[in-house]
Amino acid sequence: MAREGMMRVAVVGSGALGAAVADELVRRGLSVVVCTAEKSRPPVTDAAFGWLNSHGSAAEPPSDARDRDELARSLGALRNATATSPLRSIITWNGAVSWASTAAATARFAERSGPGVTTVEAEALRQLLPGLRVLPPVVAHASDEGMVEPDDLRRAFLSRARAGGATVVATRVDRIRARRAGGYELQGAGATHVADRIILACGTGLPALAAQLGEHIEVPGVPAARFTFTAPELRLDRVMSTPDFEIRPSARHGFVGAEDVVPGETETATRARVHTSLSAVREAFGLPREPVLRNVTTGVRPIPPGNGLLCAPLASAPGVFALAAHPGVTLAASLALRTAEHIEKS
Numbered sequence: 001m002a003r004e005g006m007m008r009v010a011v012v013g014s015g016a017l018g019a020a021v022a023d024e025l026v027r028r029g030l031s032v033v034v035c036t037a038e039k040s041r042p043p044v045t046d047a048a049f050g051w052l053n054s055h056g057s058a059a060e061p062p063s064d065a066r067d068r069d070e071l072a073r074s075l076g077a078l079r080n081a082t083a084t085s086p087l088r089s090i091i092t093w094n095g096a097v098s099w100a101s102t103a104a105a106t107a108r109f110a111e112r113s114g115p116g117v118t119t120v121e122a123e124a125l126r127q128l129l130p131g132l133r134v135l136p137p138v139v140a141h142a143s144d145e146g147m148v149e150p151d152d153l154r155r156a157f158l159s160r161a162r163a164g165g166a167t168v169v170a171t172r173v174d175r176i177r178a179r180r181a182g183g184y185e186l187q188g189a190g191a192t193h194v195a196d197r198i199i200l201a202c203g204t205g206l207p208a209l210a211a212q213l214g215e216h217i218e219v220p221g222v223p224a225a226r227f228t229f230t231a232p233e234l235r236l237d238r239v240m241s242t243p244d245f246e247i248r249p250s251a252r253h254g255f256v257g258a259e260d261v262v263p264g265e266t267e268t269a270t271r272a273r274v275h276t277s278l279s280a281v282r283e284a285f286g287l288p289r290e291p292v293l294r295n296v297t298t299g300v301r302p303i304p305p306g307n308g309l310l311c312a313p314l315a316s317a318p319g320v321f322a323l324a325a326h327p328g329v330t331l332a333a334s335l336a337l338r339t340a341e342h343i344e345k346s
């Protein structure tokens with residue numbers, strides 16, 4: 001319950017971004033209600049790979065569109081946001097290794113990435129990836145990066161927000177309208193909430209709500225797949241991204257991998273690519289048998305056009321803020337800070 005005169009903030013969505021911003025607002029003493037359609041629209045966060053990746057990967061084409069400043073801030077913000085209980089230890093900061101198909105491209109990636117990424121040659125690589133049978137001549141090592149179970153992270157943010165006084169309401173917001181008396185009314189499934197400020201952190205659901213407030217926003221959904229597998233003989237303690245596969249260890253699943261999805265392709269086609277990745281893992285580590293695939297989940301990533309980052313007030317609706325980003329798990333804590341600062345000043 002909001003104390004009289006206290007600013008009431010409604011956060012729509014409880015994915016990585018909504019949960020992190022709710023936590024940050026509560027820590028600043030604001031009154032927060034989170035409206036989430038989690039049951040009918042599962043957060044894509046729960047299907048993410050879980051690489052806290054601010055530098056990109058040598059295995060992927062370089063992207064000039066990335067917001068390098070925000071990504072550079074992201075790991076520090078995550079470290080701070082998870083420094084205290086109950087989030088402490090939720091992230092494993094073991095770093096990441098990646099390489100491109102040529103040594104020159106790997107070296108170029110490391111050089112472009114700045115001080116967080118160094119190149120490592122075969123001998124030193126044996127210590128980072130002791131089980132690797134086929135050693136590339138050079139790899140890029142991002143020692144400051146980490147990995148996390150993304151659903152654990154968002155739930156931990158949400159539960160800390162709740163413990164700090166936030167109300168979490170399991171309701172889809174269908175309608176938002178400005179009140180004559182000031183502020184906004186959020187309506188959905190029989191419930192109505194009144195708020196002075198709104199943060200739309202509802203991923204691909206954002207454009208529909210922004211349109212009701214007179215703002216045209218695009219947040220295209222781009223599919224990608226996460227898969228889990230077991231491989232008892234595989235020894236790996238960090239994220240590994242190569243032209244043939246992207247995997248990490250997971251205490252819960254054994255191992256987790258990520259795979260691109262061609263929009264519109266069949267599930268069978270995606271699974272076939274996952275199997276090709278697993279064969280490449282077997283080959284790279286010289287495993288005696290094929291890793292066992294557990295499951296494949298396709299998620300639709302909200303990726304705003306341009307640099308993949310939308311963190312701005314709506315021009316048409318004072319006090320309403322739009323928040324969507326890719327990679328959203330990595331950026332959650334830094335964008336939560338930026339959004340909360342904006343809300344406090346507004």
Ligand SMILES: Cc1cc2nc3c(=O)[nH]c(=O)nc-3n(C[C@H](O)[C@H](O)[C@H](O)COP(=O)(O)OP(=O)(O)OC[C@H]3O[C@@H](n4cnc5c(N)ncnc54)[C@H](O)[C@@H]3O)c2cc1C
Pocket residue numbers: 012013014015016017018035036037038039041042043044045046047048049050051052053171172173174201202203204205206209223224225226258259298299300301302323324325326327328329330331
């Ligand atoms: C296979 C895969 C791998 C990925 N790997 C990584 C990675 O390694 N690192 C990384 O940083 N990112 C990764 N991503 C991207 C990452 O998952 C997303 O950027 C991030 O989860 C987006 O978070 P979000 O909070 O914006 O959206 P979501 O998690 O989708 O949350 C949106 C929320 O809004 C709610 N909602 C929607 N509409 C409404 C409405 N009308 N009313 C109320 N609630 C509503 C939903 O229920 C949900 O709670 C990956 C994604 C995929 C699919």
